[in-house]
Amino acid sequence: MVSAAIDFGTTNSVIAYVKDNKIKMVPLNGRLLESKSVLFYDFEERSFSVGQEAINALQAGEIGRFFVALKSFLGTKEEIETTLQGKTYTISQLIAIILKSFKRVLENEAKESINRVVLGRPVNFNDNSKELDKLAQLRLESAAKLAGFKEVIFEYEPIAAALTYTKDIKKKQKILIADIGGGTTDYTVVEINGNKKNILSTSGVYIGGNSFDKKIIQNYVSYYLGKDSKYVNMGKTLSVDSRFYADLSEYHKFQTMYDVEIINSIKKLHSMSKEKDKIQRLIELIEQRLYFDFIEAISGAKIELSKIDLATIDMSFFTNPFSLNLSKEQFNNSINFELKEIEKAMQEALKRANSSYSDIDRVFLTGGSTLTPAVRAIYYRYFDESKIEYSNAFSSVGYGLALKAKEIF
Numbered sequence: 361m362v363s364a365a366i367d368f369g370t371t372n373s374v375i376a377y378v379k380d381n382k383i384k385m386v387p388l389n390g391r392l393l394e395s396k397s398v399l400f401y402d403f404e405e406r407s408f409s410v411g412q413e414a415i416n417a418l419q420a421g422e423i424g425r426f427f428v429a430l431k432s433f434l435g436t437k438e439e440i441e442t443t444l445q446g447k448t449y450t451i452s453q454l455i456a457i458i459l460k461s462f463k464r465v466l467e468n469e470a471k472e473s474i475n476r477v478v479l480g481r482p483v484n485f486n487d488n489s490k491e492l493d494k495l496a497q498l499r500l501e502s503a504a505k506l507a508g509f510k511e512v513i514f515e516y517e518p519i520a521a522a523l524t525y526t527k528d529i530k531k532k533q534k535i536l537i538a539d540i541g542g543g544t545t546d547y548t549v550v551e552i553n554g555n556k557k558n559i560l561s562t563s564g565v566y567i568g569g570n571s572f573d574k575k576i577i578q579n580y581v582s583y584y585l586g587k588d589s590k591y592v593n594m595g596k597t598l599s600v601d602s603r604f605y606a607d608l609s610e611y612h613k614f615q616t617m618y619d620v621e622i623i624n625s626i627k628k629l630h631s632m633s634k635e636k637d638k639i640q641r642l643i644e645l646i647e648q649r650l651y652f653d654f655i656e657a658i659s660g661a662k663i664e665l666s667k668i669d670l671a672t673i674d675m676s677f678f679t680n681p682f683s684l685n686l687s688k689e690q691f692n693n694s695i696n697f698e699l700k701e702i703e704k705a706m707q708e709a710l711k712r713a714n715s716s717y718s719d720i721d722r723v724f725l726t727g728g729s730t731l732t733p734a735v736r737a738i739y740y741r742y743f744d745e746s747k748i749e750y751s752n753a754f755s756s757v758g759y760g761l762a763l764k765a766k767e768i769f
């Protein structure tokens with residue numbers, strides 16, 4: 361029997377299957393293993409597409425709804441529902457469409473039907489509530505069942521990464537693994553002794569690369585879309601509602617802005633605005649379906665700053681284009697809080713493992729956000745350079761989930 365392994369990430373997903381005791385990683389995007397975890401609903405075709413196909417449809421100008429960071433909805437209190445042409449979808453139903461497309465790709469490759477899956481999950485779907493964390497896993501499990509999987513097993517994402525990194529290690533040692541993705545920061549401390557692997561602790565916090573992007577939007581970009589700008593209503597000068605800008609900066613929440621009432625209230629605001637050009641950009645972001653371009657411009661600049669000291673945030677897709685420079689220093693300063701939280705979660709992982717820094721023999725960094733130099737600097741402050749290793753930013757969790765599938769099924 362064949363089994364599947366799916367790392368359904370906030371930003372990127374990776375899939376694999378296990379057949380005849382062999383692991384096969386299946387590329388989702390040409391030669392790349394990982395593909396963006398995005399979904400597009402085409403109003404004309406009345407159908408969904410996933411990943412690169414979804415991006416292609418959007419960029420070809422198809423009219424529809426584009427979904428990003430759906431994983432971030434799993435741990436929320438509200439029961440999120442989306443209505444598309446009269447049909448209402450729960451968050452589980454939307455994620456099921458993505459998982460089902462992965463299942464199909466895997467089955468085509470394996471040339472067999474697949475009924476069981478090992479799915480990754482972060483240590484915390486919600487930092488503040490055990491109940492919501494449980495609910496999040498149930499929502500994801502229900503998505504997997506709706507996608508057609510009969511048996512669903514969960515594994516913590518950092519433990520999956522740990523399985524990958526410790527695959528060939530036998531020498532007695534303690535290892536810290538940090539997995540920082542788009543949505544979450546996750547840690548595990550593992551002790552290896554010969555063939556024995558002992559998970560000493562896990563810890564996690566709901567902070568990742570999207571939290572960094574959010575700060576860039578809030579501190580530098582939203583001003584160009586009318587944040588803090590003024591409008592005149594019945595002779596009174598007022599500031600625009602800040603709630604629009606909160607939803608603008610959180611990728612999964614932007615969806616709520618497609619609501620007709622919200623669009624209408626922004627249009628009304630536009631008519632009274634003292635800075636119409638800026639509010640116009642907000643309207644275009646929603647109506648011209650520019651949000652993916654927007655996200656790419658923000659995260660693209662952040663990614664540039666992993667290599668160079670000054671990046672340009674290029675918003676040339678608006679009728680009224682703008683661009684701004686962002687320095688590494690500005691970026692680092694604006695994510696100070698997030699860096700502290702990432703550091704605290706690491707301290708927590710060590711504390712739970714009853715370990716001190718000097719007990720740790722090796723540190724493995726994985727997940728796209730460990731490419732941010734200020735994030736890496738955290739580990740270099742605590743551990744000797746020679747202990748820190750870095751590889752497979754995007755595939756270590758997916759491969760580890762497949763190792764788990766191989767072991768249990």
Ligand SMILES: Nc1ncnc2c1ncn2[C@@H]1O[C@H](COP(=O)(O)OP(=O)(O)OP(=O)(O)O)[C@@H](O)[C@H]1O
Pocket residue numbers: 368369370371372373431517540541542543544545568569570659662663664666726727728729730731732753754
């Ligand atoms: N070179 C880079 N420098 C900084 N950040 C990067 C770089 N490349 C990718 N990222 C960021 O890494 C994040 C995606 O990483 P990854 O694919 O590991 O996340 P994920 O698995 O989808 O999310 P999660 O595990 O939190 O659900 C995004 O925020 C992206 O902007």
Ligand SMILES: [Mg+2]
Pocket residue numbers: 367369370517541542727757
């Ligand atoms: Mg991940």
